[in-house]
Amino acid sequence: MATETWYEITVKVLKKHKVDLVTYVPDNVLRPLIELIHADPYFTAFACAREEEAVGITAGAWMGGRRGIVLMQTSGFATLPNTLASLSVPFQIPTLMMVSERGTMGEFNIGQQMVARTMRPVLDTLMIEAHTMTRLDEMEFILDRSMIQAWATQIPCCYILSPLLTGGKVFAA
Amino acid sequence: MALNVNQPLKREQAKVMSRFDLISRMVAKIPDEDAVVGGIGWTNFDLWAVKRRPRNFYMLGSMGLAVPIGMGVALAQPDIHVFALEGDGSLLMQLGCMATVAARKQTNLTVVIMDNGAYQITGGQRALSDEGADLVAIARGCGLEQAYWAADEDAFEEMIALAHKEPGPRLIGCRIDKEKPRETTERDPPILKDRFMRALGVKQG
Numbered sequence: 001m002a003t004e005t006w007y008e009i010t011v012k013v014l015k016k017h018k019v020d021l022v023t024y025v026p027d028n029v030l031r032p033l034i035e036l037i038h039a040d041p042y043f044t045a046f047a048c049a050r051e052e053e054a055v056g057i058t059a060g061a062w063m064g065g066r067r068g069i070v071l072m073q074t075s076g077f078a079t080l081p082n083t084l085a086s087l088s089v090p091f092q093i094p095t096l097m098m099v100s101e102r103g104t105m106g107e108f109n110i111g112q113q114m115v116a117r118t119m120r121p122v123l124d125t126l127m128i129e130a131h132t133m134t135r136l137d138e139m140e141f142i143l144d145r146s147m148i149q150a151w152a153t154q155i156p157c158c159y160i161l162s163p164l165l166t167g168g169k170v171f172a173a
Numbered sequence: 174m175a176l177n178v179n180q181p182l183k184r185e186q187a188k189v190m191s192r193f194d195l196i197s198r199m200v201a202k203i204p205d206e207d208a209v210v211g212g213i214g215w216t217n218f219d220l221w222a223v224k225r226r227p228r229n230f231y232m233l234g235s236m237g238l239a240v241p242i243g244m245g246v247a248l249a250q251p252d253i254h255v256f257a258l259e260g261d262g263s264l265l266m267q268l269g270c271m272a273t274v275a276a277r278k279q280t281n282l283t284v285v286i287m288d289n290g291a292y293q294i295t296g297g298q299r300a301l302s303d304e305g306a307d308l309v310a311i312a313r314g315c316g317l318e319q320a321y322w323a324a325d326e327d328a329f330e331e332m333i334a335l336a337h338k339e340p341g342p343r344l345i346g347c348r349i350d351k352e353k354p355r356e357t358t359e360r361d362p363p364i365l366k367d368r369f370m371r372a373l374g375v376k377q378g
Binding site for chain 1: 238248250362365369370
C-alpha cells in the first residue's frame with residue numbers, strides 16, 4: 001500500500017472536520033496541496049491579494065457557520081500579527097493556519113531567514129497553539145486533535161510544515 | 174437625482190452627506206435577516222448608534238478587514254445579503270480585497286464606503302482619497318463593475334434596494350462630512366461576536 005502524502009493527509013482531515021473553505025496566498029511548497037484542493041469540488045478555494053484578507057474571510061465565515069483554513073508561507077505569516085492580535089485572538093475566533101516553513105534547512109534567501117525568526121515568538125506571545133510538523137506518521141494525529149482543540153477553546157491554531165516533512169524549497173546550487 | 178448607470182459620477186460630483194443619516198436610511202431599508210459588518214472608526218460608531226441591530230458585527234482593530242469579513246459571512250450565509258461598511262482610510266489599507274470580491278463574484282455582498290477624505294479618528298489628517306484616489310474608480314479597475322458614487326440620499330437608498338433585486342457584488346461610494354459619531358461602540362470582542370453568531374443562528378443554547 002502506497003504511503004499517503006502530507007497533502008493527502010491534510011485533505012482527509014480537513015474533510016473529516018468539515019473545513020471546506022480554503023483561502024491562501026500561493027506558495028511553491030504548498031502547491032501540491034493547493035492543486036489537490038482545487039481539484040476537489042468539496043472545497044471552495046481561492047487566492048487572496050494578502051494574508052490579512054485571507055484571515056478576515058475565514059473569520060467572517062466562522063461567524064457565519066462555515067469552517068475555513070488559511071494557507072501561506074512564513075513571510076506571509078509576518079504580515080499577520082495585527083490581524084491575529086486584534087481580530088482572531090480577542091474575538092475568540094479559531095483561525096486555522098497552515099504555514100510552509102521557509103528560512104531554515106537550506107534557505108537561500110536571507111530575507112526569508114530573517115523573517116522566519118519572527119514567527120514563533122509572535123505565535124507564543126499571542127498564546128496561539130502551534131505545531132511544527134516534521135513527520136508523516138504524526139501528521140494526521142496532530143491535525144485532527146488540534147482542530148478539535150481549536151473549535152473547543154476558540155483559540156487559533158497554526159500548523160508549521162517543516163522542510164523535514166515537505167522537502168522544502170531546494171536551492172539549485 | 175436617480176442612479177445614472179450610463180453616466181457614473183466622479184467623486185467630486187457626489188453630494189457630501191451625513192454618515193449618521195445614511196446609515197439610518199440603510200438600516201431602515203434592509204431586512205432584519207441581512208448582516209452588516211462595520212469597519213473601525215466613526216463609521217462603526219455610527220452603525221452602533223443608529224440601532225442595536227442583532228445581525229451587525231462591529232470590528233475593533235484589524236483596520237481594513239470589514240470587506241473580507243463581510244465576504245466570509247456572505248460565503249457562509251448564501252441566502253442572506255451582507256453589507257460591509259468601511260471608511261475610506263480603511264479601504265485604502267486593503268485595496269486588494271476589492272479584486273478578490275470581484276473575482277469571486279460574491280453576489281450577496283454590497284460594500285458601502287463612507288469617504289470624508291480624512292482619518293477622523295486620529296485627528297482629521299488628510300487621506301489619499303482627498304488627494305486624487307477615487308475609490309469607486311479603483312473598485313471598477315479591480316473588476317467590481319457595479320461600483321458607483323451615490324449622487325444623493327435618494328440615489329443611495331435606490332442602490333441599497335438593488336441588493337435584493339439584482340445580483341452583486343456592488344460597491345456604493347458615499348461622500349460624507351466630518352460630523353462626529355453619536356456614540357462609541359461597546360468594546361467587548363467576545364460579546365460582540367457571540368451576539369452576532371446567535372443572531373445568525375450559528376450559535377445556540
